[in-house]
Amino acid sequence: MLTVNPKVRPPLDPEFLPAALWHRAYRALVAKDAGARPFALVLVRPDGSVFRHDARILSAGHPAAALTLTYAERLLKFLLWMKGAPQVLVAGADEIATALAKIYHPAGARAFDFDFMGQKIFGRVFSVEASTFEALPASVETSLPMGRHLEGCRIGFDLGGSDRKAAALIDGKVVFSEEIAWDPYFQKDPAYHIEGVHDSLQRAAAHLPRVDAIGGSAAGVYVNNEVRAASLFRGVPADLFEQHIRRMFFTLQERWGGVPFEVVNDGEVTALAGSMAMNDNAVLGVSMGTSQAGGYVTPAGNITSWLNELAFAPVDYRPDGPRDEWSGDRGVGAQYFSQQGVARLAVRAGFNFPPGIPLPEQLIAVQTAMKAGDPRARGIYESIGVCFGYGIAHYAEFYEIRNLLVLGRVTSGEGGEIILARAEGVLRDEFPELEESIRLRTPDEHSKRHGQATAAASLPAIPVSSR
Template structure:
């Protein structure tokens, strides 16, 4: 594709922004005068459905490779943003068959096939062509979850390097604590459940009683049930089924079956921002161990969409950095996380020892930034450039008024560089979005307590619960 990147990432000039690539493809399709309509419907077992409409070059144009790449990358994004286990494709039967082969047990996207099939929706992922008249109407649901501040509540957040917990009385935080842990490769599920319960007990000691517990955690959760979560990647499949899948039901029982709600950490991030800013259409993006994303709709609700954009593509070059879990290239986790900092550090001139954990590398880069080290500034400038182009990509799939940035990568002076560079990209490449989307970070109070308060506000207390 003929793409001009006006502002190249300082340490990664080969970056091919998804937003520019898709716009170039659409421009070529329109210029052909023969663009063909395509619809992708993602259907979930509960009957809800998301539909995405686009247009492609006609097969006669001789650009089948570009068209397949365009549709495959769009489908990949939609799967990780919206979720679904049945994909109906109208308008391009041959491409539908190729997509089905790619997203198959032995295909290039075998990881995604397993994730969206039996792991998340408990049935095989299926991609098939159909006539336009068989594309179902969009049927999305939204949940007015959260914003309940009455009573004595506990809020917790489970991350890859720490677990946070807070005690809240009528919306006021009376206790908060952060405990380091290392859940990723721990094979004993007892480590996880007892660790979480320990944090709950510590918070409960600061309350006269516990009326409700709300939590956020990285991963996919359906009605409090763990479907897929990297926090438990070290647990065997058998132990996952026996001990992890219903871990929060077991904890609820330990706590007397009081109201207990757990959702994806990205959703709580967005909810916390929406609550603190009194604003909706908020996309929350946390750059920490991974990239966590959540969304609050213009109506102020949370949706059942996955919003797992760590695995959604943002860079379309063929040799983009690969994600170590899914194996795919160019996905968000390698651009907006501690992994991104570690990946860029070598090119910036930092000589960290082999095997140094990513959080420790981030601490070293942050210290260098505080000392005015130009190498560290280059890392943050590069991430900010990634972000500016990726905001435009995300805006093709979300209505965004506020972009809330947080996470350890955003801490310190480097966070300001990231925001300034992202705004520079928006002004230069996407001026219509620069005036529409405000990039912001939480206040110091919200950084300390916002996530915990939002998580604690999830359950509804009383008869309606």
């Protein structure tokens, strides 16, 4: 009873079922249902933050009422990885609340999310509960005017899945930058991570007369400089993670004499870097690297406390979509907008890589084929671009976007140009109002080389007494 007919289909992924179009079709059903009901999902954090999303859903007796659970579950999944909270209140449909509580449960389909949104990130048991509208707490959201500090001698670093970067800056001018390959994902020894970052800081510090502040970005979830959850450290045993990794940046700060030291999610720094370079706000940054990173700068120019982990946010609603190997979920962003997505599509395109070849090497092979005019490679980038266009429309349901900054190794070279062109084509054909209001941007060469490190270095403020 839900008909979704995309005007554009990814050539190598024609079964792709865009979340944005699925939502549009569901809302059309709701609009025709005289018994449609108000519905709200409210996310509550221990720090007092309250995020509320209001919608309307089909009446319980509607012939297509079964679709409502799909709508609510995928909506909750997106909101959890966009904003994050350990407590969810559901108003307007007690039967949906009961079903969601079974799904987001240690024995449910979203056991991964139950664990991450509960103990790993917020240190408490995750819960989904029914509520009346009258009992829902009022929305409480905050944003932080973090970053844009460039005075003094600073180090900025960025930790990714295949390399770590560091730069030295004097009053905002980059005097040194370096990229060092590493392989953090399956390293069990905490020292590999801590000493690796320390080494990069030392190499940058060698080009400064002193170090006044250190700022960093890294893939994962970081709260007040604590590592809460990050795939970078997935190989570290739980006990060693608690002993050494959770507060590793405090350990490093002590080694550097207690200078101001700030670390946030790499997506937030990506968006901040874009905002600084464009001198504009309302920026959603999407980085297509080893995985997918996201970050957001509000219309007021602030960084939020949201998670913005778009790698786990669903964009494809087909039931048999590609499964994410870490979270176990299907149709989430990491399977489309990352090196993982390239590798998945390369198989469909007919590339035959030796078993065990790393994702970065697979990407390089596809990029080399693209330069040689290989139509298989073009098909990969066209498919990513089409999916991304529909993904942008879905993101626009949740974010106020004026500028969409797109970067990452997947978007390098001619392949990146194809991705953007195809995405813009989807917006033009399916969502003309968004094509007019959202500007797709890519970093210039200077920003590609230094933007992330500069933005990261700008995170900590230097006390006036220390200048």
